[in-house]
Amino acid sequence: MNSVHTDTRRPAPPSRPPSSLSRSLLINFEESMLKGRFPPSGQIEGVTALISVSHGKYFQLPVKVTKYDLCDHGRPAPYLVLLNPQKNVEKVFLVPxxxxxxxxxxxxxxxxxxxxxxxxxxxxxxxxxxxxxxxxxxxxxxxxxxxxxxxxxxxxxxxxxxxxxxxxxxxxxxxxxxxxxxxxxxxxYCPCVGPRLTSQCWEGGDVVRKCGVVPGVLAQENLLRDQFARGISYIAACYVKYLEAAGARVVPIRINRTEEEYSKLFSSINGLLLPGGNADLSNSLFSRAANIFYHLAVKANDAGDYFPLWGTCQGFQQLSVLTSNKNLLTLTDTRAVALPLKFTTAAQSSRMFRSFPKDLLASLEEENITSNFHKWSLSVQNYRRNAKLKSFYTILSTNSDGKVEFVSTMEAKHYPFYAVQWHPEKSPFEWINKSGMVHSTSAVRASFYTASFFVSEAMKSQHRFSSPEEEDAALIYNLSPVSRGRDDIFVQTYYLD
Structure with missing residues (x-):
């Protein structure tokens, strides 16, 4: 928006440089300009004015025209003009x-x-x-x-x-x-309200989905020698609690469904968590389902349909295999160890970490609070050598077992895909007395902030079930977790047919 101020009596009053336009244009447009609250952007030369002081007599006078740009450092600024009943300008409001x-x-x-x-x-x-x-x-x-x-x-x-x-x-x-x-x-930002999102709104500056955000957690084949096992697959309850603690309700994703069933489910859930575990990353029902959801998510996001993915430990590894179309993992001595994160320069401006409190980022960087229970890792060397991985993901943190430097946190450059090689869900919800388990305040806070971040990403998804009844039937509340005891690898587990 440009404005022109003319003065035939004297030069425009001296202006006082403002700190920003939002403090310069103070409600009344004319008063703000005449009192010099913001500086002109230039002058227009050669303008004259014809002024009549009585009938039939005109005076031709040179006019000094001052030009004002009503925006702050190139920022756009919508403005609202109120006119009184005489159609004169009453108020002007400008919002950079x-x-x-x-x-x-x-x-x-x-x-x-x-x-x-x-x-x-x-x-x-x-x-x-x-x-x-x-x-x-x-x-x-x-x-x-x-x-x-x-x-x-x-x-x-x-x-x-x-x-x-x-x-x-x-x-x-x-x-x-x-x-x-x-x-x-x-x-x-919030997805635009439409026929598929009538239950989402802002209250008090935050997004509130009145129907609740509903991500999925992918199951995997039962572990060998699991004395509690029933059915064909399981979900560790810690992943469900992890998301529920951040305000989500969870849909269990079974591993023996058809592509058509997965496609329908994909359009109903708001994101997908790929958990840790011990499944085959190429020839398992877990990897098959992960592959289907991964490509559905890529296609949807390419079309502007927001759908986030989160991978923890095995989920991290699975995402790296799906993106690179090969297994580039390396053996590391990280089966039961707590480590501090070595942040890269990209972490500070990353989507994942930029809203974390500074003291928590310092704890993650300085304290041994990230639990690692894996023997396979994506080395930084293999990441750099693979063009697909390098162009798709940004490394946010690395770690080392003393011999191999490996990627511990990464996020996709152009997709809402996130992966951690460590286990943020274990600190608040698993209690086995084992090296690598950490229950400090900082570790629990890290768990909450990572879960809260992923759930906030899931809130941006416009997917929903066709009815409340269909949603209720899909939720994990219809299953009962099996208690395995505090000294087991999982305190509780959901088993699925």
Whole structure:
């Protein structure tokens, strides 16, 4: 948006450089410009004005035209103009924003507030209770959506509150106007409301799915010599509890279903967790089902249909095999050991770790709190030598057994696929007295934050069951876990036919 201000009497008043535009344009458009709250972007030369001071007499005067760009450092800024009954401009509201990272088919909102804030000797009052003296000057609530074609637009109306009075405060004290723009967090964006997503909304700045987010956990063949085994497959209950602790409900994915059944189930769940275990990564029912869901997820995400995958330990290894079309794993001495993560430079800006508290990232980097129970690893060397893996995944952390440096955390560059070679689910939910098990506060926090991240990714999926009854019938609540005791490898296990 460009604006032009003309002055035939004197040059435009000197401007005071603002810290940002959101603090410069303070509710009244004309007042903000005339009082020099933001600097001009340039001058327009050679303009004259014809001014009539009486009937039949005109004066031709040179005009100095000052041009203003109403955006902040190239950021777009939607504006709202209110006209009074005489069609004159009453108020202008400008809200700078940057939604360049919002995916297609998603929406969000921005809430722009301006306050009158008490100041003392030109400084803001920082004494206790000072914020209670703030007076709300205006609030504007905007909703944005990005279509599947990538077009960004406002939708569902605009909500506005403002003081219909002068900006002066008659208390004898000094005040200044301050403004800020806020939006939702965790996640920042929500899939657009449509016929398949009528049960999702924002409340208090966060996304709330009234029907709940429903990821799946893939089962695997029963372990040999499992005295508790029944049926043909199992899911360790710790993975179910891990996701439930982050606010999800879990659908067990059986390993003996047809591709058509998997395709239907894929359109109903909001993500898939590939657990740790001991299945064959090439010739097992587990690997067959994982392969089907992996390619369904790739195809869906390519079409703008958000669907996240998470792999833990064996799940990490399975994802590496599916992406590279070969088994590149190397033997490592990591069967029962707790290690600190060696973060790469990419970790800080990664989707997975960028919202983690700094003290938790420090604990992950400095303390032995990531439980490793695997003998096969993807070495950094093999990762770098394989073009498919290198172009598909970004390494977020590595570890070493003293001889081999291996990848311990990675995420896909262009897909919501995530993998950890370690076991964040064990710290809060498994109690076997074994080397490598850690129950410290930091380890439990790491478990919660990884689960919370994956569930927040699953919230972005638009998949849902056709009815509440169909969803209820699919949930793991219809199965009863078998208690194996605290000294077993799993405290509880679900067995499936």
């Amino acid at each position: 924003y940057d939604l360049s990272d919002m995916p297609s088919g998603h929406m969000t909102f921005l809430r722009h507030r301006s306050f009158l804030v008490a100041v003392e000797d030109g400084k803001r009052d920082a004494s206790p209770g000072a914020n209670s003296n703030r007076i709300l000057h205006s609030l504007i609530h905007l909703r944005f959506q990005r279509s599947t074609s990538g077009r960004l637009s406002l939708h569902h109306g605009v909500r506005l509150l403002y003081r219909n009075r002068s900006t002066k405060v008659h208390t004898g004290g000094k005040y200044k106007l301050e403004s800020s723009t806020e939006g939702p967090r965790n996640p920042d």
